[in-house]
Amino acid sequence: MTIHRGLAGVVVDTTEISTVVQQTNSLTYRGYPVQELAAHRSFEEVAHLLWYGELPDSGQLRDFQARERAQRPLDRSTSELLARLPETCHPMDVLRTAVSFFGAEDATEDDGSPAAHRAKSLTLLAKLPTVVAADQRRRRGLDPIPPDPELGHAENFFHMCFGGVPDPEVVRCFEISLVLYAEHSFNASTFTARVVTSTLSDLYSAVTAAIGALKGPLHGGANEAVMHMLAEIGDPRRAEEWLARALADRRKIMGFGHRVYRHGDSRVPIMQDALDRLVARATDPEATRLAALHTALRHAVLTHKGIHPNLDYPAGLAYHLMGFDPPAFTPIFVMSRITGWTAHITEQLAHNALIRPLASYAGPDQRAVPTVAG
Numbered sequence: 001m002t003i004h005r006g007l008a009g010v011v012v013d014t015t016e017i018s019t020v021v022q023q024t025n026s027l028t029y030r031g032y033p034v035q036e037l038a039a040h041r042s043f044e045e046v047a048h049l050l051w052y053g054e055l056p057d058s059g060q061l062r063d064f065q066a067r068e069r070a071q072r073p074l075d076r077s078t079s080e081l082l083a084r085l086p087e088t089c090h091p092m093d094v095l096r097t098a099v100s101f102f103g104a105e106d107a108t109e110d111d112g113s114p115a116a117h118r119a120k121s122l123t124l125l126a127k128l129p130t131v132v133a134a135d136q137r138r139r140r141g142l143d144p145i146p147p148d149p150e151l152g153h154a155e156n157f158f159h160m161c162f163g164g165v166p167d168p169e170v171v172r173c174f175e176i177s178l179v180l181y182a183e184h185s186f187n188a189s190t191f192t193a194r195v196v197t198s199t200l201s202d203l204y205s206a207v208t209a210a211i212g213a214l215k216g217p218l219h220g221g222a223n224e225a226v227m228h229m230l231a232e233i234g235d236p237r238r239a240e241e242w243l244a245r246a247l248a249d250r251r252k253i254m255g256f257g258h259r260v261y262r263h264g265d266s267r268v269p270i271m272q273d274a275l276d277r278l279v280a281r282a283t284d285p286e287a288t289r290l291a292a293l294h295t296a297l298r299h300a301v302l303t304h305k306g307i308h309p310n311l312d313y314p315a316g317l318a319y320h321l322m323g324f325d326p327p328a329f330t331p332i333f334v335m336s337r338i339t340g341w342t343a344h345i346t347e348q349l350a351h352n353a354l355i356r357p358l359a360s361y362a363g364p365d366q367r368a369v370p371t372v373a374g
């Protein structure tokens with residue numbers, strides 16, 4: 001029996017949603033290169049593509065946007081629940097709890113059809129940013145700002161976080177990050193969602209579990225961890241020395257390495273370009289210092305360990321420069337990946353097979369239970 005720890009290299013099913021080809025460093029969503037989608041399409045159009053298999057025409061996009069904008073507000077019971085959660089819990093715990101609560105509250109029939117799933121998916125796409133923004137404000141001691149139905153998805157998120165919409169170039173960089181984070185085949189959180197779905201459980205349970213899987217620093221949690229690591233290093237001149245010690249201590253360098261890509265993550269050049277534009281327009285010298293440190297560490301890791309950055313590396317610093325707090329970085333990833341997860345939930349149900357692998361037993365040989373003395 002061959003053991004594949006971590007399921008490395010194991011092909012468990014087919015998918016029509018996206019493909020990651022490590023040999024050519026390419027990533028396509030429904031056949032379209034992600035580079036082209038990031039350059040020319042909005043996040044809402046990409047969500048439609050992932051869910052329906054095609055980009056929307058203008059009428060479909062208008063309808064999609066109208067439904068998304070209408071569902072952004074949170075009801076009173078959700079706001080009250082979120083206000084009661086301790087501020088010591090991580091924002092990913094808040095998001096996980098919110099999705100679980102949405103599931104408990106949703107009394108609409110779930111007949112397992114793609115139409116029912118797409119309606120629930122759109123509700124989550126619309127409401128998750130409202131939760132993330134309200135939670136970031138609460139931690140800063142500020143009241144929530146209601147969503148503005150006149151604004152697009154990305155603009156509205158800035159409005160709810162900061163009470164204003166920044167320069168269009170900043171909004172565009174943010175939207176690019178959402179497009180890049182939207183989908184990545186059978187990654188750990190998507191696979192988690194597919195495992196839960198394979199038992200014929202409901203969509204909210206699958207998404208709640210996926211959020212838990214994304215939270216870990218070996219997966220989505222790395223974008224937040226990148227900022228903590230840069231803060232620990234502090235100075236670009238310390239990057240080499242810090243790295244040598246971290247590698248000697250067998251630490252994982254956050255934002256580097258990937259299970260599938262061995263020669264660099266296909267999404268990094270696009271996100272790095274967006275990050276460079278953010279750095280170029282920043283007036284704060286702190287931004288230049290952080291960018292120099294970011295570059296110094298990237299060169300050091302490549303030179304001394306031969307490992308390339310993954311998407312979390314440029315995205316982490318980009319979110320910092322946009323003004324978001326590091327604990328909100330992985331929740332922003334969720335706001336995007338909700339599209340990929342739910343596309344996979346629908347696909348899993350369409351050709352369902354219970355996911356249940358085998359294990360090679362390595363415990364004690366069979367033995368008799370001792371009789372209880374006395």
Ligand SMILES: CC(=O)SCCNC(=O)CCNC(=O)[C@H](O)C(C)(C)COP(=O)(O)OP(=O)(O)OC[C@H]1O[C@@H](n2cnc3c(N)ncnc32)[C@H](O)[C@@H]1OP(=O)(O)O
Nearest residue numbers: 217218219220222251252253254255256257258259310312
């Ligand atoms: C959006 C995303 O989820 S992208 C991933 C985000 N996660 C991170 O950035 C966390 C840091 N990276 C890692 O921990 C890993 O690269 C992973 C988990 C992403 C992928 O790991 P795997 O495919 O399991 O590879 P594995 O961990 O076995 O690494 C292979 C070798 O490269 C080393 N390596 C890989 N990534 C790193 C890293 N970031 N820092 C230091 N060493 C690394 C490993 O130590 C191992 O070396 P060894 O053979 O000498 O022991």
Ligand SMILES: O=C([O-])CC(=O)C(=O)O
Nearest residue numbers: 183184186187188259260
């Ligand atoms: O594919 C993976 O293993 C992790 C990743 O990059 C993602 O989920 O975007």
